[in-house]
Amino acid sequence: MSLEMAVKETPMNELPIMAPNEGIVLFYPNIPKNAATAVAEVLNTRWIGQGPKVEEFERQFEEKFSNPCKALAVGSGTDALHLAYILAGLEEGDEVIAPVFTCTATNIPFLYMGVKIVFADVDDNLNINVEHVRSLITSKTKAIVCVHYGGLPCDMQELWDLGKEHDIKIIEDAAHALGATYKGQIISSQSDFTMFSFQAIKHLTTGDGGMLVIKDPELVEKGKRIRWFGIDRSSKQKGIWENDITEIGYKYQMTDIAASIGLAGISEFDDHLAHRQNIYKLYVKCLEGVEGIRVIGKEYHDREHAAWLLTAEVDRREDLMLHLRKNGIESGQVHYRNDRYTIFGGREVGKFPKMDYIEERYIVLPLHAKVTEEHVRYIADIIKKGW
Incomplete structure (x- = not known):
């Protein structure tokens, strides 16, 4: 079965973490070795x-x-x-x-x-x-x-x-x-x-x-x-x-x-944080200057990003998500504006102009313990091909 067919027939949350050309999931738990x-x-x-x-x-x-x-x-x-x-x-x-x-x-x-x-x-x-x-x-x-x-x-x-x-x-x-x-x-x-x-x-x-x-x-x-x-x-x-x-x-x-x-996680925390921050910085480097995408939060010098998510602002998000999925890469929005939910009273159009603008433009890319530098370079290469 081809990669494209495998991706179409397998839910992205069931794709394993393997080599970059075989499927990269959006999240994966970080379980301490002890x-x-x-x-x-x-x-x-x-x-x-x-x-x-x-x-x-x-x-x-x-x-x-x-x-x-x-x-x-x-x-x-x-x-x-x-x-x-x-x-x-x-x-x-x-x-x-x-x-x-x-x-x-x-x-x-x-x-x-x-x-x-x-x-x-x-x-x-x-x-x-x-x-x-x-x-x-x-x-x-x-x-x-x-x-x-x-x-x-x-x-x-x-x-x-x-x-x-x-x-x-x-x-x-x-x-x-x-x-x-x-x-x-x-x-x-x-x-x-x-x-x-x-x-x-x-x-x-x-x-x-x-x-x-x-x-x-x-x-x-x-x-x-x-x-x-x-x-x-x-x-x-x-x-x-x-x-x-x-x-x-x-x-x-x-x-x-x-x-x-x-407690087991605290003992390994520094290494895990360093890994995530390194992956975040590599995304920034690999996607710098790529048309149609901006890594969110990269411009600050007075604060240090904990790198839980790699979020980007992109043109034509749905097209990019499909392009990534066809190449075995999971992506998503993860969080949503709360005023879309009835329990909070529902949405009032135009009340939050910046949220309105970016609502259809943000995307989350894989960043977790199992993501490697090789994965990031592969993802960046797929994005650079255009969508």
Whole structure:
């Protein structure tokens, strides 16, 4: 069977990672080499739910990624965001400015809470548009949420300045941005709250999971209670809990099984991040000057891209996707504007001009642990042939 016929008859998510001319998938999980051993060790202990491995994972994460801020491990990135919104004091009727372009997980927790979402447009690189944010602030605005799309940090200094000027909480959705830096500072060390995701295909995975980084140390114990049904778990285990629940909590904890995978991932993180960043830079080099395509986020010098996604702005996207698919290369959009969804009220034509412009022009190309330099050169060569 020819390559073209194989691609037509095989769903792209089932194509294996092989030589460049045999199929390259868009995503592939990064499983640490010691993950199976780490999990097996946990399964032979007393603790498989939330236990000492979770605490160790939090400690090592703080040491590497969030110092001086504290970290709370949870069951998903969405859990971490909801917890952040609660700890930020958001209540029904409050307004929050959030990006119109992001995974729905960023904004869905506001619907749990009755918080009004005020969407902001994107900038040229699909991050939140700070100038639009500035124009949206009202007396009801209680927080601004930004998403470091694909791993490219937002214009944080401007957002921090707005937060200070208007006494507004700044919450970073850094699901894509573990290891990214902004003006020499690692993402998560400055804002009121920062969320990281350890979902299956993120830089660091725990199968599924998340981490909430909290700047105010006085909120940490409250966060721990809300993470576990509102119960003071530490006091309960010591036998000194007053056996009362005074605040609504959730089942948002991480397990030791998941944490053991995360610990194995931390030990390999630097090499994995370096690989992704090298692949991103090679894409930039190989596609420089190619007509009809622009790699998003390549022009910055004050921030370091975490390289979770390689996103490009292209002419005639559907034609390019077909051209890539015929040559065994998977591509896609991955994320979509949230105002397309009924749950968020639906789309109002013309309200977000930059999003409107780029909506049919962005494409995500393969970038993960299994992508090699040879793959990138092959993909670039296929693109250079035209579409």
